[in-house]
Amino acid sequence: MSKNAVRYEERAEHGIELSREGVAEISSALRELLADVFTLYLKTKNFHWHMSGRHFRDYHLLLDEHGDQLFAMTDEIAERGRKIGGATLHSISDISGHQRLADNNKDVVSPEDMLVELLEDSRRLTGFLRSTHELCGRHNDVATTSLIEVWIDQTERRTWFLAEIVGRT
Ligand SMILES: [Fe+2]
Numbered sequence: 001m002s003k004n005a006v007r008y009e010e011r012a013e014h015g016i017e018l019s020r021e022g023v024a025e026i027s028s029a030l031r032e033l034l035a036d037v038f039t040l041y042l043k044t045k046n047f048h049w050h051m052s053g054r055h056f057r058d059y060h061l062l063l064d065e066h067g068d069q070l071f072a073m074t075d076e077i078a079e080r081g082r083k084i085g086g087a088t089l090h091s092i093s094d095i096s097g098h099q100r101l102a103d104n105n106k107d108v109v110s111p112e113d114m115l116v117e118l119l120e121d122s123r124r125l126t127g128f129l130r131s132t133h134e135l136c137g138r139h140n141d142v143a144t145t146s147l148i149e150v151w152i153d154q155t156e157r158r159t160w161f162l163a164e165i166v167g168r169t
Pocket of ligand 1: 048064
């Protein structure tokens, strides 16, 4: 039995009513989303660890909170992909093959630059979530659209905090 046939069986067993094309397109979009969320999670922790300056405590704690929210999203995204019968990411190299948001490997980044970069990434992530939402809507995948609505709300909350801090609302 081919890999695709196994996935089709799995899908049928789980009672997911999506076309083969729908599963392929949505699980591919979810893999990209997962890679971006892992990228943003690690960047957020990176900035949490390397934060400095007179607002250290506030920013360090805020980024820890944001990191926790992003990390919680990763399991939900991966499991939604599996639930519809698709494959998800396997490794760090798989993440780097799918991520659209960029890493930041600089030794020193100013606190303001950290927050501005997270703000821009956060806004881009909302854009990716919205386009995935549209795709799921086209395939009538109501459960994934519903999950994405919650992720958009959480992402907009993080964006709001970052925007208020850097004064770019
Ligand atoms: Fe920590």
